[in-house]
Amino acid sequence: MAETRTGAVTLKGNPVTLAGVALQAGQAAPDFKLQDNGLGEVTLASSAGKTRVIATIPSLDTPTCHAETKRFNDEVKNLPNVEVLVVSMDLPFGQKRWCGAEGVTNVKTLSAHRCSKFGEDYGALISGGVLDRCLCRAIFVIDGQGQLKHVEYVKEIADHPNYEAVLAAAKG
Numbered sequence: 001m002a003e004t005r006t007g008a009v010t011l012k013g014n015p016v017t018l019a020g021v022a023l024q025a026g027q028a029a030p031d032f033k034l035q036d037n038g039l040g041e042v043t044l045a046s047s048a049g050k051t052r053v054i055a056t057i058p059s060l061d062t063p064t065c066h067a068e069t070k071r072f073n074d075e076v077k078n079l080p081n082v083e084v085l086v087v088s089m090d091l092p093f094g095q096k097r098w099c100g101a102e103g104v105t106n107v108k109t110l111s112a113h114r115c116s117k118f119g120e121d122y123g124a125l126i127s128g129g130v131l132d133r134c135l136c137r138a139i140f141v142i143d144g145q146g147q148l149k150h151v152e153y154v155k156e157i158a159d160h161p162n163y164e165a166v167l168a169a170a171k172g
Helices: 063-078 092-102 117-121 163-171
Strands: 004-011 014-019 033-036 041-043 051-056 082-088 108-111 138-142 148-153
Touching (some): 051 163, 063 082, 063 163, 092 108, 138 163, 148 163
Antiparallel strands (some): 004 014, 033 041, 051 138
């Protein structure tokens, strides 16, 4: 069982328990195997050489996650050599439907539904409570060599990340 921490993140003011250790800028980003909405396998190495923005969210079907994904879809158009990966436990079929309905084509939605390892490795897996096995809202900016440049675990799951800090790290 992965290490857990409580209180770093809240949901409507109530502490949430997260599985895994919090990552920090300067560390190597953990590798992963996730499924894209075409059912293909995606790893960290799939986009080596590019700056990656990984946004973990509870579900595309919530207002904040919806707005965040749409914002990154718009912002990434102005970021050369940057790939945005939005990761949730939503099934790939639901992600594909959502992207089609919303015209989202500039970010990649990835599903961590097969196992909890990604969430544990990135310290973003919710353990217990109403969102058990969902991912908390967090942002990881990874350079082309696989080093974490920016990490944000959004304190309140219903809040937005600090977009300006994320975009500055992705540009830098």
